[in-house]
Amino acid sequence: MNSEQSEEHAPERDGRPIGRRVFLGTLGLGALGVVAAPALQRGVEGFLGGVAGKDPTGLTGLLPNGGGFRYYSVAASVPHKTAADYRLTLDGLVDHPRGYTLDELRALPRTRLVKDVQCVTGWRVPGTPFEGVRLSHLLDAAGVRPSAKALRFTCFDGTYTESLTLDQARRPDVLVALRMQDKDIGHDHGGPVRLYVAPMYFYKSAKWLSGITVTDRVQPGYWENLGYDVDAWVGRSNGRGDEPTS
Amino acid sequence: MSLRAETPAPPSARVHRFTRAERWVHRATAALMGVCVVTAAVLYVPQLAVLVGRRELVVRVHECAGLALPVPVLLGLASRAFRADLRFLNRFGPHDRVWLRAASRRDRRHGSRPAGKFNAGQKVYAAWIAGATLVMLGTGLMMWFTRLTPLMWRTSATFVHDWLALTIGVVLAGHIGMALGDPEARRGLRTGTVSEEWANREHPLWRP
Numbered sequence: 001m002n003s004e005q006s007e008e009h010a011p012e013r014d015g016r017p018i019g020r021r022v023f024l025g026t027l028g029l030g031a032l033g034v035v036a037a038p039a040l041q042r043g044v045e046g047f048l049g050g051v052a053g054k055d056p057t058g059l060t061g062l063l064p065n066g067g068g069f070r071y072y073s074v075a076a077s078v079p080h081k082t083a084a085d086y087r088l089t090l091d092g093l094v095d096h097p098r099g100y101t102l103d104e105l106r107a108l109p110r111t112r113l114v115k116d117v118q119c120v121t122g123w124r125v126p127g128t129p130f131e132g133v134r135l136s137h138l139l140d141a142a143g144v145r146p147s148a149k150a151l152r153f154t155c156f157d158g159t160y161t162e163s164l165t166l167d168q169a170r171r172p173d174v175l176v177a178l179r180m181q182d183k184d185i186g187h188d189h190g191g192p193v194r195l196y197v198a199p200m201y202f203y204k205s206a207k208w209l210s211g212i213t214v215t216d217r218v219q220p221g222y223w224e225n226l227g228y229d230v231d232a233w234v235g236r237s238n239g240r241g242d243e244p245t246s
Numbered sequence: 247m248s249l250r251a252e253t254p255a256p257p258s259a260r261v262h263r264f265t266r267a268e269r270w271v272h273r274a275t276a277a278l279m280g281v282c283v284v285t286a287a288v289l290y291v292p293q294l295a296v297l298v299g300r301r302e303l304v305v306r307v308h309e310c311a312g313l314a315l316p317v318p319v320l321l322g323l324a325s326r327a328f329r330a331d332l333r334f335l336n337r338f339g340p341h342d343r344v345w346l347r348a349a350s351r352r353d354r355r356h357g358s359r360p361a362g363k364f365n366a367g368q369k370v371y372a373a374w375i376a377g378a379t380l381v382m383l384g385t386g387l388m389m390w391f392t393r394l395t396p397l398m399w400r401t402s403a404t405f406v407h408d409w410l411a412l413t414i415g416v417v418l419a420g421h422i423g424m425a426l427g428d429p430e431a432r433r434g435l436r437t438g439t440v441s442e443e444w445a446n447r448e449h450p451l452w453r454p
Contacts, residue, residue: 015339019373034385036349037402073301121404172332187285239398 035143074222077188078157078208086090086192088176092214095143102192106178108133113173113198116245118234120201124242130196132177134169138212150218153195154211162195162221163208163230166214173198173246176209198246200232257402260439260454263363267325272435277395283418286411315379334363335372341451342366356447363452370442371421378414382407 030125032039047245049074083102091097110161112131118124135151144166151169152163177196185191190207224230228236234245264272285308288298298304322328341360348358349367359365364372388395388403395403425432430444445452 003308017335017336018338018342019336019369022370022373023377027380029380030377030384030410033381033406033410034388034399034402037405041402041405077300120401122401142418229298239396242402 027155029078034141056115059167073207074159079188081140081156081192081208081210083192085198086210088193088210088212090138090142090214092212092217093137093145093148093200094139094214095145096141098142100138100181103177105133105176105193108137109215110178111172111175113175113196113246115173115198116243117202117205117246120228120232120240128180129182130175130198131179131182132175132193132196134172135176135195135212136172137170138176139166142214144214147216148214150215152213152215153206153209153221154213155206155208156210157208160206160208160222161219162204163218163224164197165205165218165231168197168200168231177205197232199234199244201228201238203228203235204232259442261442262438263434263440263454264438265325265327266438267322268328268331269438271318271322271325271328272346277316278311278315278318279380279418281427282308283415290408290411307384309390312383316383319376331363335369338366338369342369346370353383356450360451361449363449363454365449366388367419370423371417375421377408378417381410382414385410 032138033078037046055197086102088100088105089097090100110131111134112129114129116124116126117128148166151164153164155161165176175196175198177194178186178192180189180191180194180196185194190205190209193209195209197202206221218230220230231237234240235242236244285304288304289301289308295301339362342363343366345359345361345366348355353359385403385407388400389407397445428448430440431448434440445454
């Protein structure tokens with residue numbers, strides 16, 4: 001063995017630079033992955049969407065784009081509100097500004113819609129029931145003044161804001177939602193009351209809704225100040241081509 | 247340096263394997279990777295996301311740990327011993343092909359797994375995790391600084407970041423699992439020396 005020592009030394013130091021090739025190859029695959037992501041994502045979603053329906057363990061929900069909702073909050077912490085302390089205020093350019101308790105909202109006529117939810121980051125949850133009061137109903141009751149052009153939404157997480165034009169807000173598929181998936185909306189999903197804007201990407205459907213102010217111009221919301229489209233129609237904004245949801 | 251060549255050492259003799267610089271590069275990288283994995287789990291797994299508030303803080307810690315992840319390796323380049331290790335990791339000789347073939351056959355006999363200072367599996371892992379870390383850094387920066395790139399890219403970067411994170415989690419678990427199964431390899435990274443018997447068995451072609 002000792003006589004071979006010098007020959008053995010050679011491969012240890014002077015072999016082929018495969019390590020560098022693996023390193024650069026991984027980098028290249030990563031870059032290719034970013035380029036091919038839209039096509040790959042559609043394939044993965046299609047596959048996992050099919051599997052998730054037959055998966056009793058729910059483990060596919062943990063995979064990227066494996067279906068189901070993801071929890072996003074931009075605030076450090078979000079207070080819990082119940083029927084006892086929840087208030088929704090409606091003010092700004094209206095004749096009758098007022099506040100609603102949760103019970104008052106629940107007493108109003110309800111609309112139930114079942115449509116897909118599409119997030120701008122790619123995940124989509126098919127056929128999700130939302131139930132609540134049409135926003136147009138609240139606006140009509142408040143008496144919108146002629147100078148009004150838009151709405152600004154604020155949330156009791158203290159941070160998030162959203163906006164809609166008056167025409168968008170009056171659509172019949174825009175709700176002040178009280179129920180989701182046929183349950184009262186829980187805290188994690190933005191309960192007790194969240195906005196539901198069916199035809200737009202889900203960041204428009206502000207969670208933990210606490211204030212609606214009628215304004216004379218659109219004031220971009222939280223994500224819109226960070227580069228997202230204000231008019232967030234699914235499939236026709238944010239550089240995405242998703243199937244429309246409503 | 248040629249400790250083993252000069253002394254016909256007893257089986258209990260210790261062989262020098264890693265300098266302080268090499269050990270600290272591994273330690274710091276492992277710690278930063280650990281922070282990335284834990285914060286990622288909190289941001290990603292719904293059950294944990296709901297448990298941990300102060301999401302902005304978790305995001306900031308994740309970003310800073312990710313940004314710092316390549317720093318220990320870059321600092322390590324100042325060490326001659328670490329640079330020599332990188333060279334060993336990069337170069338694949340004929341024995342590495344033998345090792346990989348044995349591994350693919352699940353042949354665990356030491357005779358069929360020749361290795362220098364690092365075996366072929368360790369070399370492939372090192373090169374892959376280095377590349378994967380930089381891909382995570384690149385896609386992470388695209389998600390972080392939304393104004394740098396078009397939104398379309400950001401969505402694609404999120405897709406790659408998510409799936410590669412899952413892959414890294416699995417590979418990292420394998421890396422840690424193999425370390426748990428080899429106390430002498432861990433002792434080498436903790437103290438810098440390994441037993442001569444272990445060195446001869448696991449890395450027969452290594453000439454310290």
